[in-house]
Amino acid sequence: xxxxxxxxxxxxxxxxxxxxxxxxxxxxxxxxxxxxxxxxxxxxxxxxxxxxxxxxxxxxxxxxxxxxxxxxxxxxxxxxxxxxxxxxxxxxxxxxxxxxxxxxxxxxxxxxxxxxxxxxxxxxxxxxxxxxxxxxxxxxxxxxxxxxxxxxxxxxxxxxxxxxxxxxxxxxxxxxxxxxxxxxxxxxxxxxxxxxxxxxxxxxxxxxxxxxxxxxxxxxxxxxxxxxxxxxxxxxxxxxxxxxxxxxxxxxxxxxxxxxxxxxxxxxxxxxxxxxxxxxxxxxxxxxxxxxxxxxxxxxxxxxxxxxxxxxxxxxxxxxxxxxxxxxxxxxxxxxxxxxxxxxxxxxxxxxxxxxxxxxxxxxxxxxxxxxxxxxxxxxxxxxxxxxxxxxxxxxxxxxxxxxxxxxxxxxxxxxxxxxxxxxxxxxxxxxxxxx
Numbered sequence: 001x002x003x004x005x006x007x008x009x010x011x012x013x014x015x016x017x018x019x020x021x022x023x024x025x026x027x028x029x030x031x032x033x034x035x036x037x038x039x040x041x042x043x044x045x046x047x048x049x050x051x052x053x054x055x056x057x058x059x060x061x062x063x064x065x066x067x068x069x070x071x072x073x074x075x076x077x078x079x080x081x082x083x084x085x086x087x088x089x090x091x092x093x094x095x096x097x098x099x100x101x102x103x104x105x106x107x108x109x110x111x112x113x114x115x116x117x118x119x120x121x122x123x124x125x126x127x128x129x130x131x132x133x134x135x136x137x138x139x140x141x142x143x144x145x146x147x148x149x150x151x152x153x154x155x156x157x158x159x160x161x162x163x164x165x166x167x168x169x170x171x172x173x174x175x176x177x178x179x180x181x182x183x184x185x186x187x188x189x190x191x192x193x194x195x196x197x198x199x200x201x202x203x204x205x206x207x208x209x210x211x212x213x214x215x216x217x218x219x220x221x222x223x224x225x226x227x228x229x230x231x232x233x234x235x236x237x238x239x240x241x242x243x244x245x246x247x248x249x250x251x252x253x254x255x256x257x258x259x260x261x262x263x264x265x266x267x268x269x270x271x272x273x274x275x276x277x278x279x280x281x282x283x284x285x286x287x288x289x290x291x292x293x294x295x296x297x298x299x300x301x302x303x304x305x306x307x308x309x310x311x312x313x314x315x316x317x318x319x320x321x322x323x324x325x326x327x328x329x330x331x332x333x334x335x336x337x338x339x340x341x342x343x344x345x346x347x348x349x350x351x352x353x354x355x356x357x358x359x360x361x362x363x364x365x366x367x368x369x370x371x372x373x374x375x376x377x378x379x380x381x382x383x384x385x386x387x388x389x390x391x392x393x394x395x396x397x398x399x400x401x402x403x404x405x406x407x408x409x410x411x412x413x414x415x416x417x418x419x420x421x422x423x424x425x426x427x428x429x430x431x432x433x434x435x436x
Contacts, residue, residue, distance in 0.1 A: 033059070033060040033064045033069060033084075034059070034060070034069055034070045034071070034072060035052075035057060035059060035060060035069045035070065035071045035072070035082060035084060035091075035092055036057075036058040036059040036071075036072050036073070036074060037052050037056050037057055037058060037071060037072070037073060037074070037079070037092070038056040038057075038058060038074065039073065039074060040056055041053070041056035041057075041092075042073040042074070042079060044056075045071070045079050045080065045094060046079075047420060048419075048420025048421070049420060049421060050082075050093055050094040050095075050137055050142060050421065051090050051092065051093060051094075051137075052071070052082070052090075052091055052092035052094075053089060053090060053091065054088075054089050054090075054091045056091075057091045057092065058074065060084070060086075062086045062087070063086065064084070064086060065086065066083075066084055066085050066086055066159075066160035066161045066163070066198075067083075067084055067161050068081060068082075068083060068084070068095075068100065068102055068105055068161060069081070069082055069084045069092075070082075070099055071092060071094065078098075078099060079094070079097070080094045080095075080096050080097040080098065080099075081094070081095055081096045081098065081099055081100040081105070082094045082095060083095060083142060083143060083159045083160075083161035083162065084161055085159055085160045085161060085198055086160070086199075087160070087197065087198060087199040088159070088160070088197055088198050089197075093137070093142035093143060093159060093161075094142070095108070095140070095142060096108065106166060106167070106170055109141070109167065109170050109171075110170055110173075110174055112139060112140050112141050113134065113141065113170070113171065113174040113175070113178070114174060114177075114178055115139070116133060116134045116135070116139040116141065117133050117134070117174075117175070117178035117179065118178070119139075119416075120132075120133055120148075120414050123412075123413060123414055124148075126225075127225060127226075127227055127228040128225055128226050128227060128228075128248065129148075129150050129224055129225045130147070130148050130149045130150060130224040130225065130226060130233075130243070130245060131147070131148055131245055131248075131412075131414040132145070132146070132147050132148075132245050132246070132414040132415055133146040133147060133148050133153070133175070133414075134146040134155070135414070135415050135416060135424075136158070137418070137421055137423070137424065138415070138416045138417070138418050138421065138424045139416070142159060143157060143158040143159030143161075143162050144156070144157060144158070144162065144171065145158065146171070146175060147245060148179070148182075148183075149222055149224040149233040149243070150222045150223060150224040150225070150233070151182060151183055151184030151185065151219070151222055152183075152184060152185050152186075152187075152219065152220070152221075152222050152224075152233065152235060153175050153179065153183050153185070153186045153187075154187060154188070154189050154235055155171055155175070155186070155187075155188055155189075156188065156189060156190065156191055156194075157171075157188065157190075157203075158191060158194045158198070159198060160198040160199065160200055163198075163200050163203075168188070168208065172186050172208045172209055176209060183209075183211075184210065184211045184218075184219055184222075185207050185209070185210045185211070185218045185219050185220060186207060186208050186209045186210075187205075187206070187207040187208060187218070187220065187235060188203055188204070188205075188208065189235060190202065190203050205236075206218075207220070220234065220235040220236055221233060221234040221235065221236075223302065224243070226243065226245075226248055226251065226271075227248065227251055227252050227255075227275065228306075229274050229275065229278075229299075229303050229306070230299070230302045230303055231243055231269070231270075231271075231274075231299050231302070232269075232295055232298050232299055232302065234295075237291070237295075243269065243271060244268070244271055244339075245412065245414065245415075246379075246411035246412055246414075246415045246427055247271060247272070247339070247377075247411075247412070247427075247429075248412040248414075249409065249412045249413075250272075250375070250377070250409055250412075250429045251271055251272060251275040252275065253375065253407060253409065253429070253431055254272050254275050254276050254335075254337055254375050255275040255276065255278045255279050256279070257335070257373045257375065257406065257431055258275075258276045258279045258280045258334075258335040258373065259279060259280060259281075259334050259335060259373070260280060260281050260282075260333070260334025260335060260369075260372075261280065261281055261282045261283075261284075261332075261333050261334050261335070262276040262280040262281075262282065262283045262284070262333060262334065262335035262336070262337070263283075263284045263286065263333045263335070263336045263337070263364075263367070264276060264283065264284065264285045264286065264337045264339070265286050265319050265322075265323065265336065265337060265338050265339065265340070265360065265364070266286070266287055266288075266319055266338070266339050266340045266341065267285035267286060267287045267292075267293075267296060267314075267339075268287055268289070268292045268296070268339075269292050269295040269296045269299060270285055270295070270296030270297075270299045270300060270314075271339075272285075272337045272339060272375075273285035273296065273312060273337075274296075274299060274300060274303055274307070274312075276335060276337065277300075277303075277307050277310045277312055278306075278307065280310070280334070280335060281310070281311075282310070282311045282312075282313075283310065283311070283312045283313070284312075284313045284314075284315060285312065285313070285314050285315065286315045286316075286317060286319060286322055287314075287315075287316065288316065288317065288318055288319070289316075290316050293314040293315075293316055296314055297314055300312050319340060319360060320356075320359060320360065323359075323360060323363035323364065323367075324359075324363060326363075326367060327363040327364075327366040327367050331367055332367055332368070332369050333367050333368060333369070333372065334368070334369055334371075334372045334373070335372060335373045335374075335375075336364040336367065336368055336372070336373075336374050336375070337374075337375045337376075337377075338360050338361065338364055338374070338375070338376040338377060339377045340356070340357075340360060340377070340378075341379070342378075342379045342380045342381075343356045343357065343378075343380050343383070344380040344381075344382040344383050345380075345382075346382065347382050349382065350380070350382045350383055350387075353378075353380050353382070353383050354383060354387060354388075354391045357376075357378060357383070357388065357391050357392070357395075358391045358392075358394060358395045358398075359395075360376075361374070361376055361391070361392050361395035361396075362395040362398055362399050364376070365395055365396055365399040365401045365403070365434060366399050366401075368401070368434045369434075370434060370435065370436050371433070371434065371435070372433070372434045373406075373431065373432065373433055373434075374403070374430075374431075374432040374433075374434065375429065375430070375431050375432075376392060376429070376430050376432065377427065377428065377429045377430075378427070378428045379426055379427050379428075380426070381422075381423050381425075381426040383428075385408075385425075385428045388428050388430075389408075389428075389430060392430060392432070396432075401434050401435075401436065402434070402435040402436050403432045403433065403434055403435065404432065404433040404435055405430065405431075405432060406431040406432060406433055407429075407430075407431040408428075408429070408430055408431075409429045409431070410425060410427050410428060410429065411426070411427040415427070
């Protein structure tokens with residue numbers, strides 16, 4: 001998904017073990033400041049992670065401006081080079097295990113951008129012309145995300161140390177070079193909450209590059225394809241970027257397992273609903289956003305020739321209230337998809353999130369006919385797979401349903417998982433059959 005508060009919301013760092021005995025934790029306020037971190041942070045970096053939280057930073061002081069800094073442990077040993085943010089809870093994001101100068105960092109940035117885009121080439125074809133091109137830490141590019149929607153490329157800069165003209169110039173140049181004639185417009189779409197957390201001002205909303213040469217006349221809307229279906233994209237509208245690219249393979253699973261009367265809960269702009277419409281008899285898409293449903297309706301018409309006369313209803317309403325009412329009044333479906341937004345953006349919110357997931361899954365399971373399919377998702381990193389699966393199992397028990405696990409999946413491969421970065425494995429999807 002393109003960018004909620006952060007592509008990888010960080011867990012609570014836990015108690016500080018402090019620096020190594022005899023270390024000098026004092027700040028280094030000189031013209032070329034370096035970062036010094038606690039023993040716990042050093043161990044975390046040695047284990048393969050790339051974040052250091054504010055509570056583990058011994059220096060520099062918060063008044064040192066954002067930038068590229070060498071990182072040392074309490075004994076002065078070099079741990080690498082990181083992006084320093086004086087205001088974010090994620091104060092350091094490691095970009096190299098070696099020492100890098102600013103010029104060397106720009107060279108590394110170019111190389112990693114090329115590698116990231118090249119890895120996605122095999123994912124694009126006539127049926128799918130859109131994907132995530134750069135996935136932040138998962139592509140060794142902390143704080144940078146880029147998505148391709150047909151000829152439009154949207155990028156985000158999510159760390160204060162990257163908020164520079166040279167960095168943006170490298171991003172734009174490399175995306176243009178890698179995509180060639182495919183790209184029509186490259187623009188930055190800021191995340192207001194992240195820019196507030198990083199104490200950044202508003203960037204320019206004009207495109208950084210357009211094929212026609214005039215930023216004011218550049219195209220900022222397009223039609224793009226996922227799995228052979230067509231969708232509208234508008235860079236200047238929507239709560240995210242117009243589609244959840246990370247769900248692409250799960251959309252296909254919904255079409256594969258879907259049958260009969262289908263319900264898509266939190267449909268947003270109709271991603272799951274339209275895929276269900278390729279195999280189901282009727283489809284209902286539920287979402288709280290009227291604007292999102294308007295785009296979903298446009299997307300349906302865009303695919304009307306391919307989908308035929310299948311009945312698709314768009315219903316505006318709160319998911320919890322609607323499912324409670326429908327399950328209590330005896331509504332039944334053969335297929336239900338649950339794809340709610342992230343309920344837990346922090347570790348503290350995880351318990352409430354689990355209660356929310358249980359309620360939605362309980363109601364969905366009560367409405368499924370025997371032999372029906374439930375495809376249920378969580379994009380909350382702070383709710384790990386085992387806890388999510390356990391809460392769905394508890395919902396099945398409370399509903400008195402015997403449920404068979406058919407498939408367990410995650411995000412599409414353009415959102416890669418790095419084993420030493422658990423935050424990259426945020427999306428969970430269970431495909432379940434209700435046996436009785």
